[in-house]
Amino acid sequence: MRQDNYEAATRLAFEALRGQSDEQMLWLGAEPCGDAWRLPVLDDWFEVDMLSHRVTTSAGREVSAVWSILALHYMAVRSRPERCVPDTTFADLPASRAYAGVYHKRVIDRLCGTAGRDAETLRAAAKALAGRGTEGGDLAFDFDEFPRVPLRLVWHAPDEEFPPSATLLLPRNIESFFCTEDIVVLSERLVSHLGGRCF
Numbered sequence: 248m249r250q251d252n253y254e255a256a257t258r259l260a261f262e263a264l265r266g267q268s269d270e271q272m273l274w275l276g277a278e279p280c281g282d283a284w285r286l287p288v289l290d291d292w293f294e295v296d297m298l299s300h301r302v303t304t305s306a307g308r309e310v311s312a313v314w315s316i317l318a319l320h321y322m323a324v325r326s327r328p329e330r331c332v333p334d335t336t337f338a339d340l341p342a343s344r345a346y347a348g349v350y351h352k353r354v355i356d357r358l359c360g361t362a363g364r365d366a367e368t369l370r371a372a373a374k375a376l377a378g379r380g381t382e383g384g385d386l387a388f389d390f391d392e393f394p395r396v397p398l399r400l401v402w403h404a405p406d407e408e409f410p411p412s413a414t415l416l417l418p419r420n421i422e423s424f425f426c427t428e429d430i431v432v433l434s435e436r437l438v439s440h441l442g443g444r445c446f
Contacts, residue, residue, distance in 0.1 A: 276394025
């Protein structure tokens with residue numbers, strides 16, 4: 248049943264992308280490649296084929312349905328929100344406060360149990376995804392998950408009393424690009440990729 252839902256969501260996402268102007272695609276950071284568009288995503292790029300309705304990595308591997316849907320939703324954005332630094336937590340987003348507890352479990356707890364369990368592991372994982380070191384906590388990295396959607400991970404080392412903790416900061420206008428559920432999934436996918444999962 249879930250696979251059917253993903254297939255339907257992917258089909259709808261491609262339909263939403265129909266009619267998007269080349270100028271808007273370029274503004275969003277995509278580059279034309281024949282009948283396809285190449286979109287930078289973290290440490291790779293996706294090739295979005297508008298005719299075959301396929302999304303593949305630079306190595307030609309099929310992208311998972313979840314990543315495909317996120318990329319398609321991003322590329323279907325019609326407005327041009329200003330570029331904002333990532334300085335807002337998920338709980339601070341007006342439409343997202345009710346989901347803050349779920350977000351913490353699905354994103355922050357998972358991060359601290361995998362790539363964020365210690366500084367060395369997190370540093371290596373962030374470097375592999377082209378994360379850029381920045382100020383904050385004991386470690387902090389900026390990631391361009393999509394060209395106009397930067398995320399900042401701020402990590403705090405464990406001590407004798409507390410386990411590691413982290414905060415994922417988002418652009419304050421991220422809801423101009425994604426709905427609440429997409430924002431959760433976008434954050435989850437970053438954590439998953441930091442943990443070594445493929446697209």
